[in-house]
Every structure is written in C-alpha cells, then in structure tokens.
Amino acid sequence: MKKIIIGIVVALAIGGMVFVSFPMIENARENLVEESARHLTKESEAEPQPLAIVDDEPYKNNEAGFMQRIHDMTHQKVYANDKWGALEANEENITMMLSLLDENEYDDEDYYREVLTTWKDGDFSNAVEVHNKIWRAQDGSIGKAKRLLTTEEEQLFVENNF
Numbered sequence: 001m002k003k004i005i006i007g008i009v010v011a012l013a014i015g016g017m018v019f020v021s022f023p024m025i026e027n028a029r030e031n032l033v034e035e036s037a038r039h040l041t042k043e044s045e046a047e048p049q050p051l052a053i054v055d056d057e058p059y060k061n062n063e064a065g066f067m068q069r070i071h072d073m074t075h076q077k078v079y080a081n082d083k084w085g086a087l088e089a090n091e092e093n094i095t096m097m098l099s100l101l102d103e104n105e106y107d108d109e110d111y112y113r114e115v116l117t118t119w120k121d122g123d124f125s126n127a128v129e130v131h132n133k134i135w136r137a138q139d140g141s142i143g144k145a146k147r148l149l150t151t152e153e154e155q156l157f158v159e160n161n162f
Contacts, residue, residue, distance in 0.1 A: 063106040069097065070112065071134040073119075076157055077127035078145035086161040094120045124148070 072087035073094075087093060098116050101109055115130050131145040149157065 063108070066097070066100065066104070066106060066112070067108075067134055067137065069093075070115065071131065071138070074127045074131035074134070074145065076154060076161070077124045077149060078131045079147045079149050079153065080131070080143045080145045082143035084143070086157075088158070088162045089119060089124065091120065 068085065069087050072085040073089040075083045075086050076089045094116050098113070098120065101113050101116070106112060115126065118124075118126060125148070128145045128148060135144060
C-alpha cells in the first residue's frame with residue numbers, strides 16, 4: 001500500500017511539473033519558430049553578398065536593409081551563438097555604405113555615419129555594441145553578441161564566408 005501511495009505522489013508531482021512547465025516550453029518553441037521565420041524572410045528578401053556591394057538598389061530609401069548590412073558586417077567581428085548573414089567589413093564596403101548615407105535619408109543617419117567612420121579608421125571596438133543595438137531594433141531573441149572575436153576566430157570567419 002505504501003508503494004502505491006508513493007507511486008501516486010510521484011505521478012502527481014511529475015504531472016504537476018509537466019502542467020506548469022508545458023506553457024513555458026511551448027512559448028519558447030513559438031519564439032524560436034518566429035525568430036527562424038523572421039530570419040528566413042530576411043534571407044529570402046536579400047541574400048547576403050559575401051564580397052563587395054555591387055547593387056546598392058536595395059538600400060535606396062530602405063533603412064531596414066541598410067541597417068541589416070551593418071548588422072551583417074558586425075558578424076565578422078563579434079562572437080554570437082547564432083549568426084545569419086555576412087558582409088565583409090572591408091574598406092570598399094564601408095566606403096559604399098558611407099556614400100549611400102550621402103544619397104539617402106535615414107532616421108538614424110548620424111549613428112550609422114559615426115559607426116562607419118570609426119570602422120573606416122580601422123576601429124571595430126564598438127562592434128558588439130553596434131551588433132546588439134541593431135539586433136534589439138530588429139526584435140532579436142537569438143544570437144546576441146557576447147564579445148569581439150579573437151584574431152584567429154575572425155580569420156576563420158573570413159575564410160569560411162568570403
């Protein structure tokens with residue numbers, strides 16, 4: 001009889017844990033599905049260009065696309081568990097992005113110009129901050145940047161993506 005009572009108590013405890021944790025698990029699953037769908041949509045709308053920006057048309061009067069390209073450039077410089085998209089953070093691409101700022105009007109134009117000018121000077125020490133600011137603006141929930149990549153990590157990223 002004692003074993004039956006213990007069995008019932010254990011079964012109720014497990015059932016209670018499942019009942020309490022299921023909504024949290026389901027919510028996490030839904031967030032993951034939504035985040036994945038958001039990234040798939042972004043990727044299908046504009047494939048990242050691994051080398052120089054050849055066609056600047058997607059950026060004409062489109063701040064979201066411009067911001068995404070800055071975000072993609074940070075991926076060369078930051079460590080994050082997940083990254084979608086890559087654009088080489090080289091002088092040619094940075095110069096192209098600065099010229100697009102001269103041709104277009106964006107709400108955060110001053111911020112973009114400050115970031116890109118700093119990068120053009122070879123200083124990427126703000127890349128984690130820039131990544132996470134854009135990531136938050138895009139309602140990111142997966143892939144927050146944690147630190148700058150080491151020189152070796154960045155070289156491997158460049159070799160694998162460009």
